[in-house]
Amino acid sequence: MTSIGLWRRGVAAAGCLTVFAFFTAEVPAGQQTPSAKDWSTVIEMLRSPDPVVRVSVACARNVFNASAAPAIPALVELLEDAEPVAPEVCREDHRRWWGDEQPITPGEAAARALVHIGSAALDPLLKTLANSSAVARRNAAWALGALDDQRAVMPLVGLLRDSDPNVREQTAWALGAMNDARALQPLVGALRDTAAGVRRQAAWALGAINDANAVDGLVASLKDSDARVRERPRGRAPGHRRHPCRPQRRRQRQPELKIIQDSGS
DSSP states (O other): OOHHHHHHHHHHOOOOOHHHHHHSSOOTTOOOOOHHHHHHHHHHTTOSHHHHHHHHHTOOOSSSSSOGGGGGHHHHHHTTTOOBGGGGSSTTTOOOTTTOOSSBOHHHHHHHHHHHGGGGGHHHHHHTOOSHHHHHHHHHHHHHHHOOGGGGGHHHHHHOSSOOHHHHHHHHHHHHHTTTTGGGHHHHHHTTTTSSSHHHHHHHHHHHHHHHHGGHHHHHTTTSHHHHHHHHSOSSSOOOOBBBBBOSSSTTTTOBOOOOOSOOO
């Protein structure tokens, strides 16, 4: 029986936390891969009316990988879900730790799951950049930055003109994380954004790309009216909390994966 099959059997018996425990269990070697029926159950739970269930499923380890393509449409739908959930839901021991005060959302957890699925999620994520929901666009931008596929660079460059400043800010992070010189001039332009948060993130991204062609823009940012923009070229990525289910850094050069929150640092 697959781990998803075990998880299904635990649903009725013990509720969401046990569901999560079944879901995150290691799958013994030689065990069969999830069936279409298994994935149907996963998708059903991703669409649960209970946000705790949605987050628990999306955060499940050892489930979302290259074989999880059947779940991509449901995860993409979840990207616009901003329902707050207690952060310990995504922890294996379900305990709250210092620094976990801010809630997580199903959309953030879905973004992480899509990154773990890998290249099969690229095109659906790119399409989400045109979604009417700013929350979905922001989570998709984070996922594309974490996925680190250079085919996403130019679509993300276009997203720097998004109407929502939180989306523009997250997009600037994604471009810095991807470390592609094609983003240099658009990021220099973002240093003139009306939103200070976007300017801060753009300054950090230019520093992360670390290209000599960014020097003039970074020097200009030292004269910004916002003190945190002036500090950014010399500092770390903006002090927003980490994405609650962030994947490990894929390359040593890649900066810490962050997700932008509406609140300041």
